[in-house]
Amino acid sequence: MSIVKSGSATYKPLGKSGKGSISTQTGALSNHPYGFNTRFEDGKGTNPEELIGAAHASCFTMALSFALADAGYDDGELSTTAKISLDKTDGGFEISQSALNLIAKVAGISQDEFAKIAQGAKENCPVSKLLNVPITLNFELSKS
Known part of the structure; x- marks a missing residue:
């Protein structure tokens, strides 16, 4: 059974x-x-890259929190920023990277164990996996 959440845009x-x-x-x-001015200029509003960044940061942070709890750690705090890079290419634009920056406090964990658990969360959070999967498209075109 899938859990389905949605977002929409016009x-x-x-x-x-x-x-x-x-x-x-x-x-x-x-x-x-959102629009051209919010994505490529300083207009008020949002853009796809910051929404992907928020999704990636929140997904990774929650996955890491659960992984740490599963490993027996329950005292801590995690704060993550995801910086999404949008680059101009010969073919237009492409998102080339999501750079996660994590600040963590976890009582009683070693540097090596934390690094291993954090790496696993980075590789296995659903949004990390999404950024490397095929995309499907269904459409309906109405003539005006």
């Missing part, structure tokens, strides 16, 4: 002059603005 008119909005199933974002 954008109109097309191109650089367009404006969009992003919403999440939970309402954490509700018609939050």
